[in-house]
Amino acid sequence: MSESWSGLRAVVVGAQGTVGGAITRALRESGARVATMVRKPYVDPVPGLEVIVSPLADPLQVREACRQAAQGPVDALFIASGAYAGGKVIDATPPDVFEHLLWTNARLPFYLLQGLLGPLRERKGRAVLIGALAAEEPRSGQAAYAMAKSALHSMVRSAARELQGSGAAINALMPSVIDTPANRLAMPQADPALWVSPARLAELALSLAAPSATGLQGALIPVRGGL
Numbered sequence: 554m555s556e557s558w559s560g561l562r563a564v565v566v567g568a569q570g571t572v573g574g575a576i577t578r579a580l581r582e583s584g585a586r587v588a589t590m591v592r593k594p595y596v597d598p599v600p601g602l603e604v605i606v607s608p609l610a611d612p613l614q615v616r617e618a619c620r621q622a623a624q625g626p627v628d629a630l631f632i633a634s635g636a637y638a639g640g641k642v643i644d645a646t647p648p649d650v651f652e653h654l655l656w657t658n659a660r661l662p663f664y665l666l667q668g669l670l671g672p673l674r675e676r677k678g679r680a681v682l683i684g685a686l687a688a689e690e691p692r693s694g695q696a697a698y699a700m701a702k703s704a705l706h707s708m709v710r711s712a713a714r715e716l717q718g719s720g721a722a723i724n725a726l727m728p729s730v731i732d733t734p735a736n737r738l739a740m741p742q743a744d745p746a747l748w749v750s751p752a753r754l755a756e757l758a759l760s761l762a763a764p765s766a767t768g769l770q771g772a773l774i775p776v777r778g779g780l
């Protein structure tokens with residue numbers, strides 16, 4: 554059971570994904586006000602949820618979505634958006650795939666921080682980003698993804714130095730493989746019990762962003778599940 558988030562407001566990016574959805578649910582169950590930044594409206598509106606819809610496809614769109622998100626206090630920011638495309642060696646990776654991975658996993662999070670670190674500082678809030686263990690332990694066919702997530706990890710370390718002494722903090726979780734519908738479909742022979750549960754990852758993300766999580770700054774935390 555996580556601590557109460559009553560009276561706090563969190564922004565979740567990638568909230569319609571598996572992990573972002575789990576983070577959003579956990580926050581709401583803990584009493585937080587939640588604003589989600591999503592690319593398309595919810596099919597079934599969620600009562601009480603603030604929803605910012607934006608394609609998030611270029612820096613100006615991201616800046617505008619951040620402006621909307623900062624209409625209220627930002628006590629916590631969760632960046633759970635991301636994209637994966639693996640299995641192709643460097644010489645077989647199409648430029649559009651490479652650019653998409655760089656945008657989604659590195660450049661978009663940079664512009665999100667650019668738009669929301671100020672409001673986060675004002676509240677002495679905490680940002681939690683979802684990186685990937687694959688960037689620290691890359692395999693063949695993962696160069697583009699690993700490169701993009703490495704950039705995200707470096708950005709977290711650097712942003713942590715910028716936040717030092719401000720009362721605000723930024724940290725990242727680096728999961729191995731998450732138990733998602735997409736992974737179950739892609740790896741039918743694997744044992745999902747060895748993977749990271751989205752609910753557990755959400756619990757960890759909330760514990761890093763909770764008001765009581767003092768003293769942690771610039772941490773990149775591996776989350777391996779049973780692998």
Ligand SMILES: NC(=O)c1ccc[n+]([C@@H]2O[C@H](COP(=O)([O-])OP(=O)(O)OC[C@H]3O[C@@H](n4cnc5c(N)ncnc54)[C@H](OP(=O)(O)O)[C@@H]3O)[C@@H](O)[C@H]2O)c1
Nearest residue numbers: 567569570571572592609634635657683685728729730731
């Ligand atoms: N799945 C894994 O095994 C695994 C392992 C290690 C790390 N991770 C990382 O964990 C995070 C969450 O993964 P997940 O499995 O929950 O992924 P997911 O279910 O595919 O969700 C990804 C979310 O990111 C959003 N998104 C994708 N491209 C975007 C873009 N260009 N602009 C804005 N939003 C975009 C998606 O929006 P739409 O809903 O609009 O498509 C979706 O909400 C990601 O950062 C991922 O890289 C995942």
